[in-house]
Amino acid sequence: MVRPTMEDVALRAGVSRALVSLVMRGSPKVSELRRSAVLKAAEELGYSPHAMARSLASRTSTVLGVMVSDLHNAFFAEVVDGIDEVAREQGFDIIINTGGRSPARERRALESLLSFRPAGLILLSPVVPATAIGKAAEQLPVVLVARSSRVSTVDTVNDDGEQGARLAVDHLVSLGHKRIAHLDGGEGTQAGPRRRGYVAAMEAHGLVPQVVSSEYTDAAGARAIRSLIDDDALPTAILSCNDFNAVGAISALEDAGLRVPDDVSVVGYDNTSLAALRHVSLTTIDQPRAEFGRLAADALLQRVREERIEPVRHLLNPSLVVRSTTAPPGGPR
Amino acid sequence: MVRPTMEDVALRAGVSRALVSLVMRGSPKVSELRRSAVLKAAEELGYSPHAMARSLASRTSTVLGVMVSDLHNAFFAEVVDGIDEVAREQGFDIIINTGGRSPARERRALESLLSFRPAGLILLSPVVPATAIGKAAEQLPVVLVARSSRVSTVDTVNDDGEQGARLAVDHLVSLGHKRIAHLDGGEGTQAGPRRRGYVAAMEAHGLVPQVVSSEYTDAAGARAIRSLIDDDALPTAILSCNDFNAVGAISALEDAGLRVPDDVSVVGYDNTSLAALRHVSLTTIDQPRAEFGRLAADALLQRVREERIEPVRHLLNPSLVVRSTTAPPGGPR
DNA sequence: TCTATTGGTTGGAGCGCTCTAACCCTGTAA
DNA sequence: TTACAGGGTTAGAGCGCTCCAACCAATAGA
Numbered sequence: 001m002v003r004p005t006m007e008d009v010a011l012r013a014g015v016s017r018a019l020v021s022l023v024m025r026g027s028p029k030v031s032e033l034r035r036s037a038v039l040k041a042a043e044e045l046g047y048s049p050h051a052m053a054r055s056l057a058s059r060t061s062t063v064l065g066v067m068v069s070d071l072h073n074a075f076f077a078e079v080v081d082g083i084d085e086v087a088r089e090q091g092f093d094i095i096i097n098t099g100g101r102s103p104a105r106e107r108r109a110l111e112s113l114l115s116f117r118p119a120g121l122i123l124l125s126p127v128v129p130a131t132a133i134g135k136a137a138e139q140l141p142v143v144l145v146a147r148s149s150r151v152s153t154v155d156t157v158n159d160d161g162e163q164g165a166r167l168a169v170d171h172l173v174s175l176g177h178k179r180i181a182h183l184d185g186g187e188g189t190q191a192g193p194r195r196r197g198y199v200a201a202m203e204a205h206g207l208v209p210q211v212v213s214s215e216y217t218d219a220a221g222a223r224a225i226r227s228l229i230d231d232d233a234l235p236t237a238i239l240s241c242n243d244f245n246a247v248g249a250i251s252a253l254e255d256a257g258l259r260v261p262d263d264v265s266v267v268g269y270d271n272t273s274l275a276a277l278r279h280v281s282l283t284t285i286d287q288p289r290a291e292f293g294r295l296a297a298d299a300l301l302q303r304v305r306e307e308r309i310e311p312v313r314h315l316l317n318p319s320l321v322v323r324s325t326t327a328p329p330g331g332p333r
Numbered sequence: 334m335v336r337p338t339m340e341d342v343a344l345r346a347g348v349s350r351a352l353v354s355l356v357m358r359g360s361p362k363v364s365e366l367r368r369s370a371v372l373k374a375a376e377e378l379g380y381s382p383h384a385m386a387r388s389l390a391s392r393t394s395t396v397l398g399v400m401v402s403d404l405h406n407a408f409f410a411e412v413v414d415g416i417d418e419v420a421r422e423q424g425f426d427i428i429i430n431t432g433g434r435s436p437a438r439e440r441r442a443l444e445s446l447l448s449f450r451p452a453g454l455i456l457l458s459p460v461v462p463a464t465a466i467g468k469a470a471e472q473l474p475v476v477l478v479a480r481s482s483r484v485s486t487v488d489t490v491n492d493d494g495e496q497g498a499r500l501a502v503d504h505l506v507s508l509g510h511k512r513i514a515h516l517d518g519g520e521g522t523q524a525g526p527r528r529r530g531y532v533a534a535m536e537a538h539g540l541v542p543q544v545v546s547s548e549y550t551d552a553a554g555a556r557a558i559r560s561l562i563d564d565d566a567l568p569t570a571i572l573s574c575n576d577f578n579a580v581g582a583i584s585a586l587e588d589a590g591l592r593v594p595d596d597v598s599v600v601g602y603d604n605t606s607l608a609a610l611r612h613v614s615l616t617t618i619d620q621p622r623a624e625f626g627r628l629a630a631d632a633l634l635q636r637v638r639e640e641r642i643e644p645v646r647h648l649l650n651p652s653l654v655v656r657s658t659t660a661p662p663g664g665p666r
Numbered sequence: 667t668c669t670a671t672t673g674g675t676t677g678g679a680g681c682g683c684t685c686t687a688a689c690c691c692t693g694t695a696a
Numbered sequence: 697t698t699a700c701a702g703g704g705t706t707a708g709a710g711c712g713c714t715c716c717a718a719c720c721a722a723t724a725g726a
Contacts, residue, residue, distance in 0.1 A: 004620060016705065016707080017682090022705090029703065046471075050448070051448035053682035053684090054682080054683055056386055056389060057683090058680095072410040073407075077404035084438075088441075095449075108421075116384055116385060247612045248610075251611040277584070278551060337705090351677075352674085386712035389681050390680080390715080391681085642674065
């Protein structure tokens, strides 16, 4: 359980510790003779460099910290894939930590990540207050994904929720729908832009917006539908705030004896793997998640290398994915 | 961008660096006067301890490394919750890394985790070869979740897949089913025990097992059903290898004009959040995932504290969750 | 009164590494 | 012959921290 150090390798190879260090860092100014001797000794001892000691001594880090607000949401997994891809290309490692959707736990996760003195930090949809983010940003480069910020030292990567909602409304209108309700995401991240986009698109089409208060869960979607039915206010099409909500809405509609899309069309948001399941086959709005990750990592590494000072605000275009839950009012002809 | 050190705090508080260290570690042998002075200075400077320097100096670590083979699978999120809970209770932090389902990437993730010299390692359903795990286990305590091992220095936490399959079969038999097919998980982790449990339970009931080769995806589940229909070999009940597979099977059954559970009953495995969606409402087998995480963390910390040498093999009992996809053959009366 | 004892505090060594400056060659130019 | 350059190598300081031994009152016991 005791790992060999550089000293051990140096001793065994008959060279100095500094030389071993050079070999480990792939320096060109080492003779082939010594290099192979060192590598052989390292191999025999099962030596691998101590990342922390290295980073302490060099006062640099090749680690990027990633804080995922909710590990349960597969959305983030794809963003992490994008981050990982870029980071690895450029010789950086990532360490992940999770906030479990609770501000307190998230704060702790942040602390923990910071204590490793990573080169930079990427926060995925964090729920901690902006001041906490600002404080972190004083110490190292920070990039926010799926959350906006006005702090000038922080870069952000988001999708254009207004445009996404507009895409959905345009799609439904082109199918012939006139009564389209929006099940709203309430306080949730990105709920605001989606709602605004919906309202603007409806008005642009000369239609009356109908915003129903709801949440990012399937139970909430079902509840919203039931209240619409009770109020006799059911439209011919629904734009949900996200896929979970949409699936809940569909269940409630079916429970009420209505068919989707024949009686009511439903559009989700996020294009989660759930939406792609053939049993669900939900028309939804896709966000380029891996691209989020790649852009975030790129932006962060630019700051790490001090190539840029001004903040960057990426706003990516979502796209419509048509599946089986939308059709003209009255059902597919 | 330059973080304050202990020295800075000591200077500001008018004490020695060693005293600051004591305060930071919550030592009782510090007067209240100094303690508050130090904490005040630290607060003002925005100081937080440097985890790497600490771990280097103390030759100990309060970090547990967690390798998640697939971040996309929400299964692991709950296991991580369990790990996190126990770790935090006992003053440990966790850092997560992901293998992205690829052995090469997983190996790299392992290397990276190891380079931080954590106190121990928890591997969630790793796909790297056993030798790589054995090598890691020579350097620090290792616990495996959802993967078995015969290495005596490695602890394991698994669910009893045989029993889970048996529960499902017993449930279907008690509903009156006699022809029950199993859509097999092939090479997937835990597919073996589930298949064995299914076969044993069928035989115990005097029924003929019908194993259909399939995989852990919804597309594979749908394919298996179609081949059963083509061969005119469709039974009255299906036990899928996991929830995704079951959802795919349901889609294919509905596409073929069959109703679930009226014409065919379907049981999944894993009780993912997918199964709980009201639109899906899948009868399935639940694994105590958070408990997996808690037990894994407990086992690891026991080894970290050198309280135990012999390996531990946890085999947890799964349980049946009855929802809406199972009924007596011919449908609910 | 002097010596123990105890609670609180501190300097210094050292964790495993990197980095700078100095060093030692050997080969080449003056 | 001396000077110089430059590739290859090394000693030593130091990164931010912990830990040990020593130290310093202040009090208690004899």
